[in-house]
Amino acid sequence: MGRAPCCDKDNVKKGPWCPEEDATLKEYLKKHGTGGNWIALPRKAGLKRCGKSCRLRWLNYLRPDIKRGGFTEEDDKIICTLYGSIGSRWSVIASQLPGRTDNDIKNYWNTKLKKKLLPGNGSCPKSEDMSNETTNDISHLNLQQFWASIPTAKTCDSGNSACFDTNSNALPYTSESNVQNYDSKGLVPDPSQIISRSLQVSGFHTSGSGSENYSKTSSQGLSGLSTSSTLALENSYGLWSGINGSVKEDGIMHMDFGCESHDDEFLNGCLGFQEDTRELAPYFGNSP
DNA sequence: AACCCCCCCAACCGCACCACC
DNA sequence: CGGTGGTGCGGTTGGGGGGGT
Numbered sequence: 454m455g456r457a458p459c460c461d462k463d464n465v466k467k468g469p470w471c472p473e474e475d476a477t478l479k480e481y482l483k484k485h486g487t488g489g490n491w492i493a494l495p496r497k498a499g500l501k502r503c504g505k506s507c508r509l510r511w512l513n514y515l516r517p518d519i520k521r522g523g524f525t526e527e528d529d530k531i532i533c534t535l536y537g538s539i540g541s542r543w544s545v546i547a548s549q550l551p552g553r554t555d556n557d558i559k560n561y562w563n564t565k566l567k568k569k570l571l572p573g574n575g576s577c578p579k580s581e582d583m584s585n586e587t588t589n590d591i592s593h594l595n596l597q598q599f600w601a602s603i604p605t606a607k608t609c610d611s612g613n614s615a616c617f618d619t620n621s622n623a624l625p626y627t628s629e630s631n632v633q634n635y636d637s638k639g640l641v642p643d644p645s646q647i648i649s650r651s652l653q654v655s656g657f658h659t660s661g662s663g664s665e666n667y668s669k670t671s672s673q674g675l676s677g678l679s680t681s682s683t684l685a686l687e688n689s690y691g692l693w694s695g696i697n698g699s700v701k702e703d704g705i706m707h708m709d710f711g712c713e714s715h716d717d718e719f720l721n722g723c724l725g726f727q728e729d730t731r732e733l734a735p736y737f738g739n740s741p
Numbered sequence: 742a743a744c745c746c747c748c749c750c751a752a753c754c755g756c757a758c759c760a761c762c
Numbered sequence: 763c764g765g766t767g768g769t770g771c772g773g774t775t776g777g778g779g780g781g782g783t
Contacts, residue, residue, distance in 0.1 A: 467753075468752075468753090469751070469752075469778095470752090489768095492769090503753090504769095505753085506753075508769080509751085510751090512770095513751075514751075541772065542772085544770075555770095555772080556751080556752085557750085563773095743783105745781105745782085745783080747779105748778105748779090748781100749777105749778090750777100751776100751777095752775085753773105753774085753775075753776100754773085754774080754775095755772095755774105756772090757770085757772105758768105758771095759770095760766100760768085762767105
């Protein structure tokens, strides 16, 4: 038996909002706020709308600080980079673009950016474009917020390490095969390639000998770093922009973010593919 | 001018998660 | 600890507008 609907669907208006409804909702929220209950809000405000609909209308359209249209190249890059890292987690991506809504970004991606990413089309920031900007400079992003959004860690059976359950969408790294098309600096030309069960990363520069690696779990925060933990990104795409890296004796591929931290050195981290856990692991620690 | 097609985006839907009891 | 209600999120849809013929 399914759960009860959130509202009486027969008695709520659906479809486009009229200016009067917008005004009513705005006026009510201005006077009373949400009162912590969107479900009850339309009744109190005298609107024949579902609470969810009111919430959506406010968040995506009526909110005063909203920014509409006019995506810049910089916005494109941020969206592309984050989509490559975390997939379609629009709310997280939106959190990096003040004034943008997840719905707006989702629409923008589906109608514009996705097309740019198709092979042979690309004007979305590709490897060459982005490599001109030293390394992938995403230092302006709120990385603490970004990583905090990644799902809760679970323990996995690889010694004392913790890994993140990716619900099958982890990058399919396998140790037994090794032919894939990741570019050290740019987009994977066709995301569907990631489905193949092999991986080869090329074009990395050599770095110094290994040092202790650090990683974080989403519940730890950057201050609670521990050794030997791994993190699998919940995504199915590879989009590595300007990342440098190297494979070292320990079987871990160390990939330098090139991120600069505003407040703490840990953000000079690296990404690693760890053989024993078969997980993509971003390590936060001193770059090797 | 009329028709058609395509694109954009606002809005809906259903599910997952979380807090509370 | 399980049930319930509210919230948040991502996928999808469909109406409307604009451009092309």
